[in-house]
Amino acid sequence: xxxxxxxxxxxxxxxxxxxxxxxxxxxxxxxxxxxxxxxxxxxxxxxxxxxxxxxxxxxxxxxxxxxxxxxxxxxxxxxxxxxxxxxxxxxxxxxxxxxxxxxxxxxxxxxxxxxxxxxxxxxxxxxxxxxxxxxxxxxxxxxxxxxxxxxxxxxxxxxxxxxxxxxxxxxxxxxxxxxxxxxxxxxxxxxxxxxxxxxxxxxxxxxxxxxxxxxxxxxxxxxxxxxxxxxxxxxxxxxxxxxxxxxxxxxxxxxxxxxxxxxxxxxxxxxxxxxxxxxxxxxxxxxxxxxxxxxxxxxxxx
Amino acid sequence: xxxxxxxxxxxxxxxxxxxxxxxxxxxxxxxxxxxxxxxxxxxxxxxxxxxxxxxxxxxxxxxxxxxxxxxxxxxxxxxxxxxxxxxxxxxxxxxxxxxxxxxxxxxxxxxxxxxxxxxxxxxxxxxxxxxxxxxxxxxxxxxxxxxxxxxxxxxxxxxxxxxxxxxxxxxxxxxxxxxxxxxxxxxxxxxxxxxxxxxxxxxxxxxxxxxxxxxxxxxxxxxxxxxxxxxxxxxxxxxxxxxxxxxxxxxxxxxxxxxxxxxxxxxxxxxxxxxxxxxxxxxxxxxxxxxxxxxxxxxxxxxxxxxxxxxxxxxxxxxxxxxxxxxxxxxxxxxxxxxxxxxxxxxxxxxxxxxxxxxxxxxxxx
Numbered sequence: 234x235x236x237x238x239x240x241x242x243x244x245x246x247x248x249x250x251x252x253x254x255x256x257x258x259x260x261x262x263x264x265x266x267x268x269x270x271x272x273x274x275x276x277x278x279x280x281x282x283x284x285x286x287x288x289x290x291x292x293x294x295x296x297x298x299x300x301x302x303x304x305x306x307x308x309x310x311x312x313x314x315x316x317x318x319x320x321x322x323x324x325x326x327x328x329x330x331x332x333x334x335x336x337x338x339x340x341x342x343x344x345x346x347x348x349x350x351x352x353x354x355x356x357x358x359x360x361x362x363x364x365x366x367x368x369x370x371x372x373x374x375x376x377x378x379x380x381x382x383x384x385x386x387x388x389x390x391x392x393x394x395x396x397x398x399x400x401x402x403x404x405x406x407x408x409x410x411x412x413x414x415x416x417x418x419x420x421x422x423x424x425x426x427x428x429x430x431x432x433x434x435x436x437x438x439x440x441x442x443x444x445x446x447x448x449x450x451x452x453x454x455x456x457x458x459x460x461x462x463x464x465x466x467x468x469x470x471x472x473x474x475x476x477x478x479x480x481x482x483x484x485x486x487x488x489x490x491x492x493x494x495x496x497x498x499x500x501x502x503x504x505x506x507x508x509x510x511x512x513x514x515x516x517x518x519x520x521x522x523x524x525x526x527x528x529x530x531x532x533x534x535x
Numbered sequence: 536x537x538x539x540x541x542x543x544x545x546x547x548x549x550x551x552x553x554x555x556x557x558x559x560x561x562x563x564x565x566x567x568x569x570x571x572x573x574x575x576x577x578x579x580x581x582x583x584x585x586x587x588x589x590x591x592x593x594x595x596x597x598x599x600x601x602x603x604x605x606x607x608x609x610x611x612x613x614x615x616x617x618x619x620x621x622x623x624x625x626x627x628x629x630x631x632x633x634x635x636x637x638x639x640x641x642x643x644x645x646x647x648x649x650x651x652x653x654x655x656x657x658x659x660x661x662x663x664x665x666x667x668x669x670x671x672x673x674x675x676x677x678x679x680x681x682x683x684x685x686x687x688x689x690x691x692x693x694x695x696x697x698x699x700x701x702x703x704x705x706x707x708x709x710x711x712x713x714x715x716x717x718x719x720x721x722x723x724x725x726x727x728x729x730x731x732x733x734x735x736x737x738x739x740x741x742x743x744x745x746x747x748x749x750x751x752x753x754x755x756x757x758x759x760x761x762x763x764x765x766x767x768x769x770x771x772x773x774x775x776x777x778x779x780x781x782x783x784x785x786x787x788x789x790x791x792x793x794x795x796x797x798x799x800x801x802x803x804x805x806x807x808x809x810x811x812x813x814x815x816x817x818x819x820x821x822x823x824x825x826x827x828x829x830x831x832x833x834x835x836x837x838x839x840x841x842x843x844x845x846x847x848x849x850x851x852x853x854x855x856x857x858x859x860x861x862x863x864x865x866x867x868x869x870x871x872x873x874x875x876x877x878x879x880x881x882x883x884x885x886x887x888x889x890x891x892x893x894x895x896x897x898x899x900x901x
Contacts, residue, residue, distance in 0.1 A: 430625035433592055438639040438690075439613025448638070452629045 284504035293500050301505035310490050317486040321469035324408035325462045332416030340424040355414040367407055367478045374398040399481025407479040408469040416461040423457025541604030543568040543726040549598035551584050558584040560750040571720045573741030574730045581750040586730045590619045590696045617694040618687035623703045626671040633667035636686045657685040677708045697729040713739040734774050746770050768899035771819035778867040781817045798862040799841045803898040810900055820896045825869035828888050840890035845881040859889050
């Protein structure tokens with residue numbers, strides 16, 4: 234202790250600087266960056282690169298060709314892709330119409346202590362395999378399914394409706410059933426950040442229900458609604474399971490188109506479709522940014 | 536203002552329960568029109584509940600509320616002649632200052648040109664000229680509260696309710712805002728009801744103060760009355776810096792009573808409530824009225840003097856607090872202005888005498 238006190242401490246060895254007490258703390262913060270590059274940026278970049286590779290019989294080889302894109306845009310795939318976007322958009326709109334009022338209800342009408350428990354209930358479906366969940370829609374929506382039998386028993390229908398299964402409508406219903414909770418979670422979280430005082434001020438000013446919704450609730454929840462919408466849109470376009478099980482012959486979404494390309498061992502085509510999906514979503518985010526100014530809605534509330 | 540004769544606020548046996556919890560026991564009182572009225576009390580005492588009942592944000596469990604003579608007990612907030620300024624975070628975060636203030640008028644379908652004028656006039660009143668286009672998060676806490684004030688005042692309702700409006704501001708700003716609130720109230724002339732737990736704030740802004748604790752109205756009076764001549768022991772302990780000593784009433788006369796506090800008999804002026812011999816009672820005396828002197832010094836005629844032992848002094852800036860111990864062990868505080876020559880005369884352990892003007896002590900029963 235005594236003679237060490239007089240010495241100027243030697244600079245720590247390089248490895249010590251990296252993994253020493255400070256070093257470890259410093260590097261911990263880079264783990265997300267590494268993770269992001271390894272599992273997100275790199276695969277995306279490879280997807281784009283591979284989409285212009287030459288197709289071989291079982292894999293692909295380096296090269297540059299836009300054949301996969303040409304193949305995509307000149308076949309029925311492009312049309313199916315656009316349809317898939319429309320179906321996804323429909324699922325988003327329906328999820329908003331059903332899910333957002335649920336979020337508002339939970340925030341406004343359920344007592345504070347119970348709110349999170351009620352929200353947790355909407356996580357329960359995710360504990361069942363998605364395959365099972367989507368498959369279970371068949372006996373519900375089918376010709377002799379629950380919906381049709383009940384409506385026919387009640388005398389509301391004389392013939393079963395067949396348009397709700399093995400059809401585009403079936404796919405949209407399946408998407409809504411699968412991804413609705415995302416709208417509830419995101420909407421609720423956005424509303425949770427709104428102070429109770431805001432609602433009391435509205436009571437004081439005499440804001441009617443319609444104005445309260447249009448002027449206050451909707452704009453304040455916009456970031457959450459947008460986040461939930463992106464989630465639902467992406468999943469509706471990308472999860473191949475839903476059209477496979479509920480769509481019937483010929484029904485596809487973007488994910489299923491890519492799947493089919495992989496099954497056909499046309500990897501550049503699958504990569505091209507994925508690349509187009511990436512750019513579609515980036516474009517949507519950009520449009521959303523221009524419309525809502527995402528930086529602004531992500532600013533702290535109050 | 537429709538009926539100037541009627542009280543602005545009249546509350547009759549008003550009570551509020553949350554299930555088994557009683558937030559407000561049967562409270563009755565009234566506020567005259569044009570007053571700056573403070574509801575003062577400790578946290579959880581029911582003062583905010585009372586304000587929210589007046590504003591219509593809570594439904595009363597019992598009793599009635601009359602505003603300007605009309606029974607409003609079951610009307611929603613927007614149909615009462617009241618407007619509320621909340622503690623904090625109550626501005627619409629997605630609207631500019633101007634739109635925040637204008638929003639209430641827009642709901643009332645006031646013509647756009649009128650809205651502009653009235654909003655600008657209100658912003659000028661609260662000292663925020665030129666802040667029209669700012670967003671709430673660009674404002675300081677004090678400025679946000681000014682915007683809230685403008686948003687409420689612009690509606691031109693007759694009673695303004697303020698729920699701890701300055702609680703989140705720092706001490707200096709709070710002091711400035713107090714004076715500002717008082718100035719604005721004098722200018723607009725409407726009734727202000729201000730809830731606070733801060734006695735200095737209440738004394739600064741209010742003409743009249745009601746002390747609310749444990750769901751009850753403890754005492755009500757002018758700011759000067761509750762500070763200088765508190766009737767209830769709770770008031771004496773809550774407001775100002777009072778010494779409270781307990782004893783037994785040993786004698787009652789026409790002008791006062793004698794309290795036996797063990798080592799001395801203290802003469803106290805007669806209280807408002809009637810008392811009888813043998814009753815337990817307490818008296819309070821404000822610390823700034825106490826004087827400390829040597830044992831054989833003459834403090835003054837008609838002063839009540841008791842022996843004590845000097846403990847220590849505590850420097851507080853404006854004043855110095857001198858602690859002395861009475862023969863029965865209780866400590867009392869005498870406050871003296873820091874620049875007075877009375878400081879530094881005694882050492883800890885010195886035998887001293889402590890005295891106060893006999894007619895300034897306040898007797899409190901139970």
